[in-house]
Amino acid sequence: MAARFVGHALALTARFITAVRADWRGIEPVAKQRVYFANHVSNADMPMIWTVLPVHMRRQTRPVAAADYWLKTKLRAFIGPEVFNCVLIDRRPEARSEDPMEKILQALDEGSSLIIFPEGNRNMTDDPLLPFRAGLYNMGRARPHVDLVPTWVANLNEIMPKGEVIPLPLICTVTFGEPIHVAEGEDKDAFLKRAAEALVALAPQESGGRA
């Protein structure tokens, strides 16, 4: 109950500051099981995608997020697991007790859609994307029926660059592309390259932006 209320409040704040809009370019906004894989430049990426999903889709979509970040404080432990219903995974191989991929597949088998950031970390470089980790390929091969949807979040690195506290009000767009799947016999590198290209293709043409 409290989690839902906070969820609506967060979505409203995101809309007030960024007037965030979804561009359903490659898929329809219907409740189908999907893995949304997105570029990652800011901590606000995931709330943005979550905000533009219609409420009925939002409820069955779970972001995959780092446990060390979301369990750090009490507030985060409420927002991450409770409000966003995150699938928390441990990024440190030496400390973890369970295999992250197993948790992810379990969430998929329960019927949830997922939001993942295959770059693994926030991208602080001038390149559009960091090299993808293998996770996207592994879940695409283990559950081939699930649509993998490239999702580009535009403008966020300017709304809230790393180290800044106050978000700038700029208009943010979340673009959903056409779903992709791991092809028969496709190897990991070829698939990840194809996935990254499908994602970058959604980025808007530079029309102002950073000097």
Next chain:
Amino acid sequence: MDRTTLDILLLSLGVFVLLIALTMLGEGLRARVPQGRTNPVVEAFMMRVNSWWALVITLALAVLIGPVGVILLFAFASFAALREFLTYARKARADHLSLALACFVILPLQYLFVALDWTGLLTVFIPVYAFLLLPIVSALRGDASDFLGRVAQTQWGLMICIYCLSLVPALLTFDMPDGSDRSILLIVFFIMVVQFGDLFEYYAGRQFGRRRIAPDLSPKTIEGVIAGVLAAAVIGGFLGWITPFGMIGAAAMAALASFTGLLGSLVFAAIKRDRGVKDWSHLIPGHGGFLDQLDSVIFAAPVFYHVTLFVWG
């Protein structure tokens, strides 16, 4: 009920009748389309009319609430306009703090000065003090690349989206010659004549426009602009009774506001063309963004404000 409120209700009613007629016209056109099909032109028209309903009702409510409602409405419009402008403006990471100050400190302060009727301060705050302060904040972060370009675009955004727009509610501070509280009706007058001028320019230009003013920028034609300004003058003349201008004066003020506004739209067309965007955003269905809707109001506001103060103040 006092006379001002009565007049506001009367004017709203008049506009509502017009919108009902337009809605019925649209539904009539819809009914002629064969079952199961849609005509994109009719749907676009209906989307515009629906947005007009929302805009008119919002403005009418704000005016009925009084000065506070009008000031809050325009402060929000400024915020939305600035958000659209900054999305396409050039900026660097070093400008983050100065842009945040612009949105969350300078904007509210400007409208606070309007609310407090500090005329001396509200006319110099952004053109002088924000103009000097924000480049200092950007310079302290030490990034020289394209510095002048960045700060100039920021200042342009502040002037357009905050300063010029805030001069609409600043009309509230105008002391009516008869000492009444009817200055709020000046705002209604100003917005109605500018928007009707735009509307007539758009449809007249489409119907019988021939010579384009700036062919590379916008489809606006000389014929369309003349029709728009004349229509604004006629409507202004009819609305003269809510202003202190008299009938001829009101027609002249309406023509002046509409003409400045239409030229302002041309400036915005140039900016959009340069940035490669068609609309500033998607927030007002059928119209584009707040800046698309307000471009003429923004340019006309300072001229209307100052002429009102100098000639009738």
